Amino acid sequence: MKLEVLLEAIGANYPYTPLPDIKGIQMNSKQVTNGDLFIAVEGFEVDGHAFIDQAVEAGAVAVLGEQRIRNLNVPYIRVSDSRKALAELANCFYGYPHRKHTMIGITGTNGKTTTAFLLKHILEKMGKTCSLIGTVHNMINNQQLNSKNTTPDSIELNRLLDISQDEIVIMEVSSHGIQQQRIEGIFFDYAIFTNLSHDHLDFHDNMWDYFQVKSRLFQHLKPNGKAIVVTDNEWGGKMQDFLIKESVPTHTVGRYPHDELQLKRICAEYHSIAQYQIEQVLHQVKIPLAGEHNIWNTLTAILTCHEMGYKQENINNTLPSFKGVPGRFERYTHKRGAIFIVDYAHTADAIEYCLLTAKMQQFNRIIHILGFRGNRDISKRKEIIRVSTSLSSIVILTLDDLNGISQNEMINQLENLRSEFVDKEILIIPDRTKAIQYAWDFADTGDWVFITGKGHEQYQQNFNLPCESDPSVIRYLQEVNDEN
Template sequence: MLLEELIKSLNIIDTRNYEGDLNIEGIAYHSERVKSDFLYVAIKGYITDGHKYINSSINNGAVAVVVEDFSDGINIPQIKVSNSREALSQLSNKFYNSPSEHMRVIGVTATNGKTTTTFMLNEIYEKANFTTGLIGSVMNKVGKRYVPAELTTPESLDLHRLFGLMEKEGIEKVPMEVSSSALELYRVNDVDFDIVSFNNFSREHIDQHGSFEKYWEAKSSLIRNAKEGSYALLNIDDAKIRTLISKTRANVITYSQKNENADIYLKDIELIKGRAKFKVVVNREYRAFSNIIRKDEFQVELGIPGYHSVENAIVAIAIALTDGIPKGKIQEGLKGFKGVERRFEYIYENDFLIIDDHFANLKNINVSLETLSKIDHKDLHLIYAIRGNRGITVNKENAEAVVAWKDKLNIKEIIGTKSIGAVTGKDMVSDEEEKVFKDTIESAGIKLNIYDTLEEAIEKALKKVEKDDIVLLAGCQGMDKGAKIVLDYLYGIKPDINKEELYKPIKKRVVGK
């Protein structure tokens, strides 16, 4: 693509050495990924500044650079913009010919449940015979191909490249997780969202964004900036989310787990052996796209456990109905859906129960422990991977959430781990994070042992497990490899166990295998 055509959409402040046109064969924001005839975009990141690597990009083949500050001694075209991250999004969308415009893209944001909601939607769409893509924190999917994800929402260049692949393969529907970081860092600025949803909001990323208000500003921008003619699905059980009803150009559809004034709500929710069934009520007739969604009432049974699964299911149902999916396909998809790895996932269900859960923040913890309280069991063995690089606030709140359940779940001991060797540098636990977790747990009178590695922590816990107990593998990145370690341990101590059946729950995992 010609450089002149590529940069038309940019708000250019100034240029240097830009005299004739150039053919651009690709774009890169990492200098080492630059190839011959590439455009390099220098981004000022949190850790380093891409402007430092302009010479390296030229050595690798860059023929032009987009910058926020001019660099002296550079003899190729420099195009100066006020925000190179924003420019990267515009350039990427243009380079790949606006691929997201050619498929139905559904953007799902929430503090909790984005992953499960998008996977539920994917299952529903597949049952309705649509070809699907999937973009999120666990994996990215193009048709039948799965690729591990590096970020919850990819950088804008990688995102539009992914949409380009999807367009070539005829993908029709793309449920997509939209993180607060992606919104704040302009990664999704030029994605053509047809449906957006906001399911819940709590305090997980305060340290990352600087304040609760900035986190809300980032998160809510998905709804506030939704295009005219699109559909915004809002959970009116959340008071802050309700305030967005009048702050978007999109057509608003409301949903609720209990509020009969919502456009779509649930009733008669039951939890049987940890799994929910309920009735969905479509409270009014409305038009969405070329579909007329009529007043209705129908039963849904979930194939996965947990109260949090109900909250995720209602948004998936509301999106699917708005997108014209028949209720029979919604029922079939949700009953057949067996969950997402590490989201209250049963990985061993025999003489005792082992559950693997992301356990990310206080809301996630509360719904997981509430579900556990409804499951008959003798003792609970809680193995917790302390959250690394999430700050003191999150770790203190998580510890307090566990403490609040100590009497109801008879929690007398917790085994903690820093997951050394199982996480990369970005998820290492700091001394401050370990201390605030330890102080909060022990001050509540709960015994706590913290081990450096997952292997040590898991072995200590499993040696105490008896019949009808529950083992909870709890934690985010630090517990990703926990299930594999647990199953390896069980295979070593149970010589008569069927190996294929034992490892079946993690056979299709993308991470933590």
């Protein structure tokens, strides 16, 4: 592609000719090959401007950045915001690929992944082909691809949209992805807000800032696009009010008469039966996943499909065959009758939803295994332990990803947290696999054991047992017990 065409897309120009043809766009100097345009982005840990020389040596034929750079032997285009330019250039380079798809974007603290998987399942049962871009993995043209971030960087995102031949693309959109302008230039037919709770306050200044970043997704609606909002939480109501003031077509899921899809009644079993009303007609559906939070995830998917023109009966008939989401309320049965749950929950709200699911059943004890990631939002930790100890018989604190913090320092942080709950039964077992093994050996009939925080994710450090994730520890312990 001609560099002139790319520069025109961002309203920039370079006064000298001739300009080179561009074969690719890169923001990582290590990935540059001959003919690429290198975008120097000032990141949170490294500054791309420091790697301009390496990019040129690797074959970059032009460079774009924010700093004043002289004496470069390839064209250098200076812009005020290279991160925004990166997204717009990637969009142009790949031919604005979002335009060929029906685009669904989902944002919120919790529920993005489950809602995305539910939508994909329902729509494929309706005969549509769907791409999925999110936390667990990416699925493009029925091929599973690894996912590095919930929302990929703008180059990778546009590349995935370009290679996708699927009719519908369902995307999880994180606050990091919005704030870092990864979705700049991409527009959605449907934008969904699930909820907001205390999380990522190491990245956002406060909850209001977090909310405002999330609300920016709705600036990316296509001219006839629609917003879907869950109002059964404080921030959902605020989002509805904000969108109405902004004249955004908004459809809501909640418990109130003014909600387009109104939850009327729940019959609480392991998998709940929900009665809801839409267009003055009552419907009943068996929720395919346990927990109140999954009632809202399911109803959100139902309303979205309703807005896409599908009939309620047909939507509801697809749900019994839904098999769940890796690392989201994955259930395992112990040989003594205990139930083990592996879940990604890492906020107080999400953990409370998980533990309350056991409270709705017949149970003996609730045992909760959790850890905290190093160099991550420490302001939420005490509230998480407060919620856990209020609902659990035993809490086991263990290690999550250290992220550069020493193991001893993380253990000290856990000890300090435990000291604030002296009247609660809290154990500290640093090795995550041994913590799970302890609960496995300890659990008995009727116990519910929750292992939260990582879900499907692989461990970032070595532990005692030869396992790479929480589910693999459970499977390992099942195999060992079978052999014995």
